[in-house]
Amino acid sequence: MNIDFDKTNGLVPVVIQDEQTLEVLMLGYMNKEAYDKTVAENIVTFFSRTKNRLWTKGETSNNFLHVKSIALDCDNDTILIKVKADGPTCHTGARSCFNTSYNQNFIFELQNVINERYDNPSADSYVNKLRKKGLNKIAQKVGEEGVETVIAALAETETDLINEASDLVFHLLVLLREKNLSLEVIAKNLESRHK
Helix, strand or coil, X not given: CCCCCXXXXXXXXXXXXXXXXXXXXXXXXXXXXXXXXHHHHCECEEEECCCCEEEECXXXXXXXXXXXXXXXXXXXXXXXXXXEECCCCCCCCCCXXXXXXXXXXXXXXXXXXXXXXXXXXXXXXXXXXXXXXXXXXHHHHHHHHHHHHHHHHHHCCHHHHHHHHHHHHHHHHHHHHHCCCCHHHHHHHHHHHHC
């Protein structure tokens, strides 16, 4: 990448974004040395303006930011890094330094939880219990929740509809995982249909 460090006195702003949810997690700054270290280690390292040194995010908290992709803006003076975060990004313990009121893309995190349950089954996990019953039972649950969602939409309260729709989405995510599909595949398909 042809990053223009000279334009901004040796430091460029770096936007850190969650690779799946696209939520902006934080803003930091890099000099060339921090950028090179980030690329070499695939862990985000900034130049701390207050400490006047390189600072790897997570060096004290272990909440590292694992690099998934790096992009440069059209002026070559701002970097966008998509990451997988090991934990909260903000020093306050919040998911994001921007204190968003809720995780607007929690559905991707839920998909990750389901994947984790598949990869590391636990006897008391509902996902594991459902998985043991097999594809037919998982598909049946999606059908049941679909019908319950329709009934709630037609004859029950808004709260009932929200709860049934939530159950439907959850079971659909389990079905997609059972078939080795993901929300990303569905999103790409919907995007291609939209064109």
